[in-house]
Amino acid sequence: MTKLQSHGREPFEAVDRAPEAQAEGFATVRQAHESEMAEDYVELIAELIETRGEARPVEIAERLGVKPPTVTKNISRLKAAGLVRREPYRAIFLTQAGQDLAEICRRRHRVVVAFLLSLGIDEETAERDAEGIEHHVSQTTLEAFESRLNQK
Amino acid sequence: MTKLQSHGREPFEAVDRAPEAQAEGFATVRQAHESEMAEDYVELIAELIETRGEARPVEIAERLGVKPPTVTKNISRLKAAGLVRREPYRAIFLTQAGQDLAEICRRRHRVVVAFLLSLGIDEETAERDAEGIEHHVSQTTLEAFESRLNQK
DNA sequence: TAGATAAATTAGCCATGTCTAACTTTTTAC
DNA sequence: GTAAAAAGTTAGACATGGCTAATTTATCTA
Numbered sequence: 373m374t375k376l377q378s379h380g381r382e383p384f385e386a387v388d389r390a391p392e393a394q395a396e397g398f399a400t401v402r403q404a405h406e407s408e409m410a411e412d413y414v415e416l417i418a419e420l421i422e423t424r425g426e427a428r429p430v431e432i433a434e435r436l437g438v439k440p441p442t443v444t445k446n447i448s449r450l451k452a453a454g455l456v457r458r459e460p461y462r463a464i465f466l467t468q469a470g471q472d473l474a475e476i477c478r479r480r481h482r483v484v485v486a487f488l489l490s491l492g493i494d495e496e497t498a499e500r501d502a503e504g505i506e507h508h509v510s511q512t513t514l515e516a517f518e519s520r521l522n523q524k
Numbered sequence: 525m526t527k528l529q530s531h532g533r534e535p536f537e538a539v540d541r542a543p544e545a546q547a548e549g550f551a552t553v554r555q556a557h558e559s560e561m562a563e564d565y566v567e568l569i570a571e572l573i574e575t576r577g578e579a580r581p582v583e584i585a586e587r588l589g590v591k592p593p594t595v596t597k598n599i600s601r602l603k604a605a606g607l608v609r610r611e612p613y614r615a616i617f618l619t620q621a622g623q624d625l626a627e628i629c630r631r632r633h634r635v636v637v638a639f640l641l642s643l644g645i646d647e648e649t650a651e652r653d654a655e656g657i658e659h660h661v662s663q664t665t666l667e668a669f670e671s672r673l674n675q676k
Numbered sequence: 677t678a679g680a681t682a683a684a685t686t687a688g689c690c691a692t693g694t695c696t697a698a699c700t701t702t703t704t705a706c
Numbered sequence: 707g708t709a710a711a712a713a714g715t716t717a718g719a720c721a722t723g724g725c726t727a728a729t730t731t732a733t734c735t736a
Contacts, residue, residue, distance in 0.1 A: 384638040384673075386630070387651060388575070394651075395589030398564065401656040402694085405557065409723075412550065423540070430683060437547030442724055444685055449722090461684060461731055478538070486536040491668040499539060499546075501665050504553040508656025516643040521536075554724085561693075582713055594694055596715055601692090613701055613714060 404507045409446060411477045411507060412436065414455055417464055418474035426463040480514060481506050487517040556659045561598055563629045563659060564588065566607055569616055570626035578615040632666060633658050639669040 455470035
């Protein structure tokens, strides 16, 4: 395994932060979690519209690995949030706000994946990790990823 | 495959994956979310024991940016999960399992922070982003981070 | 076009993790 | 040693995002 194990000395220093700064960090993570659902959905909806011509709940459910009723419920949340437009039993469309959000998410996703690939990580792992990581990457970090990619 | 932005060209390719692989990725993210609470708590408890001699709910609440009742509830969940040992109104201790988990999490956290710092990201951002990212970094990716750090 | 199949929705359940308000226990300070 | 303050808990509410079972709507096909 790695030298991250329990023997040996610590390779990296622990940073100690002010309690408020730490609390703010955790708050940021909690906020990120709240937007994850929306981001994953609009990203996927945009992808489906592009590759399939339309986005249907059954397909969304399959891609996200959830059951159709979960999709129905979440889509109505997205509708309430003004991100999608849709009539019952019909395909799902993105509003302008939804398209804008999807755009941002897809770009961010690709940058994260490309960055991980540039570290020599295999495609499957890069995709899986990116799925989780992308929601927690600040603009600053995203730019750092990009500039490393560009300078290569 | 897809060109995404209205202006300019796309710097990175979109990877298209099998629906099942994609679903598995999202499932992995959901699972990670389920362990996040536990990881954040044991990590923080270990830190407090080390720097303060003991871990008290009031301090945990302050660091996490949540209210004391939330801590009480979550601590009893951790107790049920066998990660902490504790009597009501007393300080909190980690079981061996809790210590082991804390160890893994703290090391992972430090590697992620160090990695972000190595990209030129400022400390505050590195810490904040790491808080979210660390829970979604696979062993493979963690090793890639480390090897980049070591080769520098 | 009618019946069968597939897709979508509704209703109702559950766990997680947050909160406030009220209460209990412990600690501190006089 | 007791009263006040601080810490911790309990009770009960709420939003999120999963689920199953049952129903309704749409689509396909014979």
